[in-house]
Amino acid sequence: xxxxxxxxxxxxxxxxxxxxxxxxxxxxxxxxxxxxxxxxxxxxxxxxxxxxxxxxxxxxxxxxxxxxxxxxxxxxxxxxxxxxxxxxxxxxxxxxxxxxxxxxxxxxxxxxxxxxxxxxxxxxxxxxxxxxxxxxxxxxxxxxxxxxxxxxxxxxxxxxxxxxxxxxxxxxxxxxxxxxxxxxxxxxxxxxxxxxxxxxxxxxxxxxxxxxxxxxxxx
Amino acid sequence: xxxxxxxxxxxxxxxxxxxxxxxxxxxxxxxxxxxxxxxxxxxxxxxxxxxxxxxxxxxxxxxxxxxxxxxxxxxxxxxxxxxxxxxxxxxxxxxxxxxxxxxxxxxxxxxxxxxxxxxxxxxxxxxxxxxxxxxxxxxxxxxxxxxxxxxxxxxxxxxxxxxxxxxxxxxxxxxxxxxxxxxxxxxxxxxxxxxxxxxxxxxxxxxxxxxxxxxxxxxxx
Numbered sequence: 001x002x003x004x005x006x007x008x009x010x011x012x013x014x015x016x017x018x019x020x021x022x023x024x025x026x027x028x029x030x031x032x033x034x035x036x037x038x039x040x041x042x043x044x045x046x047x048x049x050x051x052x053x054x055x056x057x058x059x060x061x062x063x064x065x066x067x068x069x070x071x072x073x074x075x076x077x078x079x080x081x082x083x084x085x086x087x088x089x090x091x092x093x094x095x096x097x098x099x100x101x102x103x104x105x106x107x108x109x110x111x112x113x114x115x116x117x118x119x120x121x122x123x124x125x126x127x128x129x130x131x132x133x134x135x136x137x138x139x140x141x142x143x144x145x146x147x148x149x150x151x152x153x154x155x156x157x158x159x160x161x162x163x164x165x166x167x168x169x170x171x172x173x174x175x176x177x178x179x180x181x182x183x184x185x186x187x188x189x190x191x192x193x194x195x196x197x198x199x200x201x202x203x204x205x206x207x208x209x210x211x212x213x214x215x216x217x218x219x
Numbered sequence: 220x221x222x223x224x225x226x227x228x229x230x231x232x233x234x235x236x237x238x239x240x241x242x243x244x245x246x247x248x249x250x251x252x253x254x255x256x257x258x259x260x261x262x263x264x265x266x267x268x269x270x271x272x273x274x275x276x277x278x279x280x281x282x283x284x285x286x287x288x289x290x291x292x293x294x295x296x297x298x299x300x301x302x303x304x305x306x307x308x309x310x311x312x313x314x315x316x317x318x319x320x321x322x323x324x325x326x327x328x329x330x331x332x333x334x335x336x337x338x339x340x341x342x343x344x345x346x347x348x349x350x351x352x353x354x355x356x357x358x359x360x361x362x363x364x365x366x367x368x369x370x371x372x373x374x375x376x377x378x379x380x381x382x383x384x385x386x387x388x389x390x391x392x393x394x395x396x397x398x399x400x401x402x403x404x405x406x407x408x409x410x411x412x413x414x415x416x417x418x419x420x421x422x423x424x425x426x427x428x429x430x431x432x433x434x435x436x437x438x439x440x
Contacts, residue, residue, distance in 0.1 A: 012284055013286040014287075016282070016283065016291065017290055017291060017294075020290075020291045020294050020295065021294055024295065024297075027298060028298055034309075035305045035308065035310075039305070039309045045312075129253075132403075139383075170403055
């Protein structure tokens with residue numbers, strides 16, 4: 001093979017680079033296609049798991065992933081709300097809020113009941129400093145459970161350093177501050193859009209599925 | 220040939236260790252090693268990418284022309300890391316949740332490009348494979364060691380959450396020093412510099428002492 005003479009031509013390097021990029025893109029898109037369903041399933045499983053974590057056991061008897069709505073709350077993107085129902089009656093709303101952490105956004109999932117009380121908060125995603133800011137994870141400490149039972153009127157919504165009631169961590173104040181502000185923001189959104197977020201009482205579970213299909217298409 | 224392989228392995232593990240001798244990949248080294256488990260996870264993920272990247276680059280070494288070798292290697296490495304990222308996310312989701320944070324960081328690990336450029340592009344596949352493996356294990360060892368030291372001094376634990384990374388069977392690795400809350404400084408970036416500095420000084424001393432004793436050096440080297 002006269003590869004060495006071929007390499008002498010001016011067109012060889014760009015051609016080689018082009019082919020590499022093409023092959024790499026092909027490989028990437030193939031893998032992306034092959035893994036898409038599995039990743040979506042794994043993420044849905046994670047979501048379902050965290051949905052059950054923020055809700056007390058037995059509070060909801062519907063499939064929350066199927067009973068979701070998108071509500072315009074004045075932000076750039078509509079807010080997806082998962083409605084928890086018990087025997088068809090609205091019981092709680094579960095939704096995501098985002099805080100501005102030390103090293104990027106902190107994505108939280110929170111559940112609020114009809115009276116505006118926090119049922120539970122969990123961290124879905126964050127990039128805080130390991131060993132410092134990651135104490136917001138339930139797997140590391142139970143700090144995040146301090147929000148349980150708090151509502152807009154009953155809580156002093158700040159970390160202790162700022163005169164509030166929530167502990168900061170040694171060496172990491174920005175992270176808990178961001179979480180507290182995010183949860184408070186979530187409660188404020190809930191206060192403004194309570195009816196839409198909780199939904200109407202419904203007779204049968206089929207309504208929920210029908211709506212979910214519509215939402216699924218829209219989203 | 221086998222002597223050659225032994226040299227490769229010894230270079231990767233000690234004499235030419237990515238962190239302690241080449242001083243490469245210090246960014247992930249500093250950032251990730253807040254605990255032994257984190258260091259181990261980052262090391263293992265890097266080793267996997269390093270081995271595959273070395274083999275690929277070695278296979279392509281005759282095709283790649285010198286003018287565009289660096290971009291070609293970067294495209295290869297970046298694609299490889301992305302594929303590993305997606306595959307782990309899809310099929311080993313539990314592990315991904317622990318390691319996911321580190322995987323994207325591997326792209327910027329200059330040690331991988333460094334090995335591709337300085338070794339794999341000039342050597343046959345078998346050697347490139349062994350080199351990648353040895354360098355990877357050396358890197359894993361270095362990260363785990365730094366992580367353990369910082370974790371021990373900084374939070375008073377050893378291998379915390381190892382069972383999340385390796386599975387419940389490894390829960391026995393997890394240890395806690397009773398009555399010691401840890402010095403936060405070691406978890407913060409200065410702790411990384413301090414730990415690395417002392418380890419480097421220790422290695423220098425060991426090597427110097429070994430060089431001073433020629434008989435022993437002959438046996439070990």
